[in-house]
Amino acid sequence: MVSCYDPGDLQAYLDGELDCVVKAELEKHLLHCGKCCRALEQIRENQSFASTRLAGYMQALASAEFDTSQAWRRFNKKRLSTEKGSPLIKKGVLSMLAKYRAAATAAAIMLALAVTFSFGSVRSAASDLLTIFRVEKVRTINLTTSDLSQIERAFREGAGKVDIDNFGKLEFSGGNESGKVTLEEARGAVDFELMLPDALPGDYQLQEVHKYSAGHMEFTLDTSKTNQVLQSLGSEKLLPEELNGRTFAVEAPVQISAAYTGPGNQSVYIWQGRSPELIAPGSDVNAIRDALLALPFLPENLRAQLASINDWEHTFLIPNVGGSSREVDVNGVPGVFIGQNGSEKQTSCLIWQKAGVVYAVSGRVDPGQALQFAAALD
Amino acid sequence: MPTITGQVAGQTGFRELFDSYYPVICRQLTCLLGSRAAAEDVAQETFIKLYQSPPREPSNLGGWLTRVSANLAYNHLRSEKSRRRREISSAQHAAGRETGPEEELLRVEEVAFTRQALELLPERDRACLLLKFSGMNYAEIARVTGIKENSVGTILARARAKFKREYIRIKGSDDGVLL
Known part of the structure; x- marks a missing residue:
């Protein structure tokens, strides 16, 4: 029998700082120790009390005006004096800036997808209460690099990391098997007609086909934890208690990927699969969307774009950072070409949805080529 | 040879970064130090450090800035104990309407x-x-x-x-x- 835990351990447990073994032992102990349970509750209360007050305090500080131009002038003066008057920016700093931009872009894309992921809605035949969301079309939303910094900065300011654990419980099953398959096996694995021509325009030949097994993800929302995070981020709109314990499920169906090799040993990949489905109790998703839209740090231009999407339930949003992606027509269906600025051909991607199947073409291609491949699949 | 466009991009880029992070670092420091003036001093030191020895892996720049500024602030705190107590915190100013x-x-x-x-x-x-x-x-x-x-x-x-x-x-x- 493990003896009771001191406040320091209980606090560390709450802060997610215990390793799995100690954590498991503590949880086991809590199952039968009323004293430690009460102590933990007290610590949790104190934490919540302090965080709420501190959040308000930080907000008050935030309302104080900041004149960064004066601060910048002061900084520049000091920088020039230490650099012996040289106005040139060091290579090390330039390289850091380039990496930072790439990392910030990647982080923002992940974040934008997490915040704005939305599907087309189809009422389930089985029950009026269940709504199944599926992708119907793809659209871009525009973000500037300063939007990204603003979002990233706001998360740094908030209490604790933005970890899925702070919002609820997430469980995965399946989805981690992938393997090479024959054309027949691939065709048999999906419930739609696979488009896998032997060759693509520009002398690309089919090499290999891979299958990615279906996956299932369940997320159970913890409103009190989520509201703590929302409060610490300065949000005034919180999630209603009724959402506590609600489970949202995402079904990610089987994906087939085909590799084609062309001139100069370049590879192009064609992905296809049914759209992921979000299964959520009726109006819950709207309450969450409202709370997310009310987050104060969302850049105004982003909030306005999101709020203006009336058919939110039917649209899959792709962030367009600094003009790196655009909407294109793919054989009569709206799609998105995600590329990088610059004259060199870099890895890019064309995504569209037709008849319930999501397609993607990726590789070192320009939009023209990608569209040709898409046409060949039609 | 440093290119002109590289320099312009660098200058703009660093300025953007400064504008994005300076206010939030300042706020965190004001909280820690209890004084806006001290916060700005330490924030300035932090950005000079960023400029002179930028991190090689800047994917968590906010975290780096928080850690470095907190380190500098803590040193500041230990050598400025009594002075800080006498200064009026900016939160009080902001809240004093x-x-x-x-x-x-x-x-x-x-x-x-x-x-x-x-x-x-x-x-x-x-x-x-x-x-x-x-x-x-x-x-x-x-x-x-x-x-x-x-x-x-x-x-x-x-x-x-x-x-x-x-x-x-x-x-x-x-x-x-x-x-």
Whole structure:
């Protein structure tokens, strides 16, 4: 029998700082120790009390005006004096800036997808209460690099990391098997007609086909934890208690990927699969969307774009950072070409949805080529 | 040979970065140091450090800036103990607007109580509390404050309990005056 835990351990447990073994032992102990349970509750209360007050305090500080131009002038003066008057920016700093931009872009894309992921809605035949969301079309939303910094900065300011654990419980099953398959096996694995021509325009030949097994993800929302995070981020709109314990499920169906090799040993990949489905109790998703839209740090231009999407339930949003992606027509269906600025051909991607199947073409291609491949699949 | 376009991009890029992060770092520091002027001093030092020795892996620039500024702030704190106590915190200025609707007044009060309760915490405990709030984990807090990683949890639990006690006490003694 493990003896009771001191406040320091209980606090560390709450802060997610215990390793799995100690954590498991503590949880086991809590199952039968009323004293430690009460102590933990007290610590949790104190934490919540302090965080709420501190959040308000930080907000008050935030309302104080900041004149960064004066601060910048002061900084520049000091920088020039230490650099012996040289106005040139060091290579090390330039390289850091380039990496930072790439990392910030990647982080923002992940974040934008997490915040704005939305599907087309189809009422389930089985029950009026269940709504199944599926992708119907793809659209871009525009973000500037300063939007990204603003979002990233706001998360740094908030209490604790933005970890899925702070919002609820997430469980995965399946989805981690992938393997090479024959054309027949691939065709048999999906419930739609696979488009896998032997060759693509520009002398690309089919090499290999891979299958990615279906996956299932369940997320159970913890409103009190989520509201703590929302409060610490300065949000005034919180999630209603009724959402506590609600489970949202995402079904990610089987994906087939085909590799084609062309001139100069370049590879192009064609992905296809049914759209992921979000299964959520009726109006819950709207309450969450409202709370997310009310987050104060969302850049105004982003909030306005999101709020203006009336058919939110039917649209899959792709962030367009600094003009790196655009909407294109793919054989009569709206799609998105995600590329990088610059004259060199870099890895890019064309995504569209037709008849319930999501397609993607990726590789070192320009939009023209990608569209040709898409046409060949039609 | 540094290209002109590279330099222009660099200058703009660094300025953008500065504009994005300077305010938030300043706010965190004002919280830690209790004074806006001291916060700006340390923030300036932090950005000079960023410029002179930029991190090789800048994917968590916010975290880097928080850690470095907290380190500098902590050094500052230890050598400026008495001076800080005499300075008026900017939170009080920001919160000191006399006129406004009911809610604004209540908000202003809460901020004042928070500041006062924080002042009553021992320096190290307050630092732990604020650093945790700004997003650091125990390892990072231990590095900045010099406290043993194993003790951070204990100090946090104690600091929050004391914060709550003092806050309620301050609020309680103030309630009579409010009517």
